[in-house]
Amino acid sequence: MAEAGSFAERVKQQADIVRVIGEYVRLKKSGQNFTGLCPFHAEKSPSFAVHPTKQIYHCFGCGVGGDVFKFVMEMDKVAFPEAIRIVAEKCGIAIPRPKASSPEERKENQQRTLLVEMHREAQTFFAQQLGGTLEGKAARAYLEDRGLDKDAIARFGIGYAPSGGDALLRFLKSKYKEPLLIESGLVSRDQSGGARMYDRFRRRITFPIANDSGKIVAFGCRALGDDQPKYLNSPETPIYSKSNVLYHLDRAKEALRRADFAVLVEGYMDAIAVARAGISNVVASCGTSLAEPQIKLLSRFTKRVIVNYDPDTAGQLATERSISLLLENDFEVRVLALPAMNLTADDGTKYSKNADPDLYIREMGVEAYTKLLKDAPPYVDYLIERARHMDLSTGEGKLRAVNFLLPYVQKIPNRLLRSEWATRIAQQLRLEEPVLRAALSKAAAERRSGLKVAPELVGRAAKPVERRLIRMLAEADSFRRDLALRLSDAGLCVGLETEKVFAALIAANLAGSTIEATEIAASLEERDRRMLFEILFEESSEFTWEEAESCIESLQNRQTERALAEVQRSIEANPASTEMRTLLAKKQELMRRLAAGR
Numbered sequence: 001m002a003e004a005g006s007f008a009e010r011v012k013q014q015a016d017i018v019r020v021i022g023e024y025v026r027l028k029k030s031g032q033n034f035t036g037l038c039p040f041h042a043e044k045s046p047s048f049a050v051h052p053t054k055q056i057y058h059c060f061g062c063g064v065g066g067d068v069f070k071f072v073m074e075m076d077k078v079a080f081p082e083a084i085r086i087v088a089e090k091c092g093i094a095i096p097r098p099k100a101s102s103p104e105e106r107k108e109n110q111q112r113t114l115l116v117e118m119h120r121e122a123q124t125f126f127a128q129q130l131g132g133t134l135e136g137k138a139a140r141a142y143l144e145d146r147g148l149d150k151d152a153i154a155r156f157g158i159g160y161a162p163s164g165g166d167a168l169l170r171f172l173k174s175k176y177k178e179p180l181l182i183e184s185g186l187v188s189r190d191q192s193g194g195a196r197m198y199d200r201f202r203r204r205i206t207f208p209i210a211n212d213s214g215k216i217v218a219f220g221c222r223a224l225g226d227d228q229p230k231y232l233n234s235p236e237t238p239i240y241s242k243s244n245v246l247y248h249l250d251r252a253k254e255a256l257r258r259a260d261f262a263v264l265v266e267g268y269m270d271a272i273a274v275a276r277a278g279i280s281n282v283v284a285s286c287g288t289s290l291a292e293p294q295i296k297l298l299s300r301f302t303k304r305v306i307v308n309y310d311p312d313t314a315g316q317l318a319t320e321r322s323i324s325l326l327l328e329n330d331f332e333v334r335v336l337a338l339p340a341m342n343l344t345a346d347d348g349t350k351y352s353k354n355a356d357p358d359l360y361i362r363e364m365g366v367e368a369y370t371k372l373l374k375d376a377p378p379y380v381d382y383l384i385e386r387a388r389h390m391d392l393s394t395g396e397g398k399l400r401a402v403n404f405l406l407p408y409v410q411k412i413p414n415r416l417l418r419s420e421w422a423t424r425i426a427q428q429l430r431l432e433e434p435v436l437r438a439a440l441s442k443a444a445a446e447r448r449s450g451l452k453v454a455p456e457l458v459g460r461a462a463k464p465v466e467r468r469l470i471r472m473l474a475e476a477d478s479f480r481r482d483l484a485l486r487l488s489d490a491g492l493c494v495g496l497e498t499e500k501v502f503a504a505l506i507a508a509n510l511a512g513s514t515i516e517a518t519e520i521a522a523s524l525e526e527r528d529r530r531m532l533f534e535i536l537f538e539e540s541s542e543f544t545w546e547e548a549e550s551c552i553e554s555l556q557n558r559q560t561e562r563a564l565a566e567v568q569r570s571i572e573a574n575p576a577s578t579e580m581r582t583l584l585a586k587k588q589e590l591m592r593r594l595a596a597g598r
């Protein structure tokens, strides 16, 4: 953690935790604390608290907590040094120049910087081409036909890669060396092994793909005519990895936090259509299936998703794969499967057509889409619907349907809910419920074995007296050291639920150091850390030495009671003991002490 005199320490002192966390969570003043909806678990009423003077946060719901760096580390999924940098930047604290890195690292950094710069220039180039040349004008007409007007084109940076084959290359060649041009993925070398280079994207509409901090790192391109493939994207490069980027995330961040759910679509055209419909909390996986790093990325902003993939077979498979992955990452998942649209052709014939979000919004309107989104069913309903379309006429068929559903149902964490779903599935698929339940509990047993037991809510374990004493040891500057001495001499905290918390606080007091909640917490196990934070967040009155003494007395009495119970057990266990006289005398003495203490 932050070492004294270090840059981290300086940032921590100057940073205002309420302001930093306030950028991620809407906080409201509540008593001495600020509270809000926890960004780390889904909740409807606030149990997340930030303490402005102790500079710590704590969630009474899921138990997370720590200092400003820990928050940024968890929230932005970054390492400690990066968290320091982020907090410093947010608070306008000048960052010292990093230590000289190795020559290779320097070279790689330089290369990445150049690649990002090159993408920015390519973006300018593509944008200029659209509407700026004859074929660019044709591309523009095509876009307008698909409902993308001037505003949309500007807003999403849509551009055009001309058909010539080396227009971008000529534009970039004077500024960048050949190996870097190849490295960027914007330029390819002749397949036949020749030295000739040409543009990767030709005669295509270009969509800039930005990483989560808004830097363009790749392009997704759609063929203008019937050229194949219909979609062609940048290859993996030093600045772009498909599975690490969610399209539109850089612009969706705020909306995601506000709405606390994401609409997940397949392609950039869908994301643009949904965002233009006023639903800004949309991201696209840009590929048929969602990858684990993308889920981790998304979980920084919300843990609730409505999957809205294409209704074709590939889309259905991608939906199922995504559901699995999302559930494994504790997401709450709903699925919007757009219904086939009934359309009328120009000659009056009626026909029905499967719709992706883009097409659906264009044909049926924003309102119809928004309503479907609002009513999107939980994933289990979607899956039951899928299973109902399987062949259920034979026993084998039914078994296939159950086996299709089971892996998903067993991922439902709540037992009651799981049981409800079992009934629903049995009814809907006309299965015998006991058979289904047997399969379900078998699956559940297998699941449990691999499950980590969540730490129980431990705050309750600490009795009021202990809670008061812990607060005093942390905050009563006029006597906390004396108190530490008294408690440690008498061994009064041994055997308490809070023993480890006391031990850490007493040690810090006796070492004469200032009491820093996060420093103490760093030496504790998670369970004890939660206990400490919950106690520190309680509203409290002034501390007096008299109160401390009465708390000590109460601990003494409890210690005596424990000793008495011990003696009583020995007496009862062996009534013929030769030491009976000693035991009885000890009992008398303990009872006398207890009476005096009350």
Ligand SMILES: [Zn+2]
Binding pocket: 038, 039, 040, 041, 048, 059, 060, 061, 062, 063, 064
């Ligand atoms: Zn929480």
